[in-house]
Amino acid sequence: MSCPSLETVVAWALDELPQAAAELFEEHYFECDLCFRRAQHVHRLVAELDGSLPPLLTSERREKLSAAEPDMPAIKVRPGERATLHLGGKSQFGLWIMQAAVADATRVDFEARDTHGELLFAHQDVPFDADRNEVVLACQLHYRALPLAGTFCVRLSATDRAGTRRVSEYLLDHEFEAV
Ligand SMILES: [Zn+2]
Incomplete structure (x- = not known):
């Protein structure tokens, strides 16, 4: 072999x-x-990255992963924007860096839907980086095999101390290299 x-x-x-x-x-x-x-x-x-669903990373996990995979693609995307992450070849893992006004947030909820509005997965009370105003989602090439592949319509919902909710939306496209 x-x-x-x-x-x-x-x-x-x-x-x-x-x-x-x-x-x-x-x-x-x-x-x-x-x-x-x-x-x-x-x-x-x-x-x-445990588990089979794309996890949201604490800044500590993000640093560890970036140190282990220095060439890993990391795509920044601002609210209302659409971007593409290419996975395949050397890029088995990639990060979505969602810019979001979370400096005053006490809690952030995350959900991803497909382009038909069907819920793909949701995470409550996810990690966020208040210093950098970022929420980081990790994706892996093997998601290609799952119905998760394709476009995520992501909605982040940040709640601050006063109970005000601020919603940010992103369109995250995944391109998987053919086998
Ligand atoms: Zn070998």
Whole structure:
């Protein structure tokens, strides 16, 4: 077996490889320094991003992830804007940096809908960066396989001390490189 693609390694780390392919890879990586290191690395990243839904990151997790993946794409998007994140090849992970006026917020809620208005996923009381006025969402290439792929219509709802809610909306397009 020659070295599998990084994508295969990611699929392995996510437990998404068929058993025979997983066993082949495991035989290979014990004998291949490169794949062993890759597998360890990807495994750590996957653990870091736990779960299968795109997580919102605390600034601490964001720093850790950026340190581990210095070339990871990070797309800034302002309220009312639309932007595209390309995943594939070397970019297995990417960040959405949503600019939002959250400096005075006590709580931020997040929801993502598809272009038909169907709810994809929602997170209550998510981490936000009050210093930078940012909310950070992490995406992974393997979401390509999920119905989540495509466009997220995101709505952030920030509540401040006085109970005032401020809503910001974003259109986040994902482009996944073909296998
Ligand atoms: Zn190898």
